[in-house]
Amino acid sequence: MDTLHPASIDDWKANTRVLAFDIFGTVVDWHGSIVREMQALYPSVDANAFALAWRAGYQPAMGRVRSGELGWTRIDELHRLILESLLPRFGLTHLSEVERVHLNRVWHRLDAWPDSVAGLLRLKSKFLICTLSNGNLGLLTHMAKRAGLPWDCVLSAEVFRAYKPDPATYLGVANVLDVSAHEVMLCAAHHDDLQAARACGLRTAYIERPVEFGALQPKDVSPQAGNDLHATDIQALADQLGC
Incomplete structure (x- = not known):
């Protein structure tokens, strides 16, 4: 699998074809x-x-x-x-x-964050959007149906029989959708997930979810080096990607 990144920001934005989303905490609360x-x-x-x-x-x-x-x-x-x-x-x-x-x-039956559905619909107009979650296929499908999450494709650790951060999961997205690793961007609210994806040649976007663990345990959502994009929510990610 080709993991070489295009040379410039304009190049990689133009060449990004798939946005793969972590789910628990990133898309749903x-x-x-x-x-x-x-x-x-x-x-x-x-x-x-x-x-x-x-x-x-x-x-x-x-x-x-x-x-x-x-x-x-x-x-x-x-x-x-x-x-x-x-x-x-x-x-x-x-x-x-x-x-x-x-x-x-x-x-x-988890509820989507308030920005998720509208943001995903915007991103779907320009990119293939899919899940990349440790949740199993039935769970993710039922969740999407209930919450109105408009995925083009539901991918799960169950497909690859490996849990993130196994490289088989990240590279599996590229393989299933017949694209190169650098044409996939993982979008997640967890830096360890993003770091593992980058090691496999994927682009990465961090999405802030400061109250993932509740208002009593706010997360530090400061930017970290290495991510291509840092967004306050999925609507803001759509803004940055020109959707």
Whole structure:
């Protein structure tokens, strides 16, 4: 796969063909969505703590797959494993199987950030836009349908049977869409994701999501060296890319 970048900014903007988006935190508000649902379903539970604890189990769970401790396991199943470990801590062991399944599928029902749909529609007018998420295909498809996310293509770690930051995920986007790595730009709210993409020859755009972890835990969204673009949100990214 060709990973050489065009020489100038004008060249790479002209040659960028695909915008691949991280999803959790970048396009959808996982924290706020889970908090809202927990407050509605189980008002006695500390919804903020529950959402943060569930998300905190995400990387360790994927680490078990990467290390070979677990065979290939979809995010839906990893989310369920984490959920089961949280139920005693939050006094929810009484939940029935039906209730547990419904709660686990909250990740399918995450709300988009207010700028996401309009921004993606603008970008779609000029670029192919797709997901590049560790979320599984069913999760991402259900989420897109509910939230109105206008993807041209839904790509997932499930397609490549590897979780980011495995190079197979980033280069897999280029391979599936039959473009060179430098013609793909990863758009994400996480610098580690972007750094791994750059190492594979992709362009990168950072999207600020200062309240990804809630208003009580604001993120530092300062620009970092290496990214081609830095945008306050997806609408601002569309502005920078001339859409």
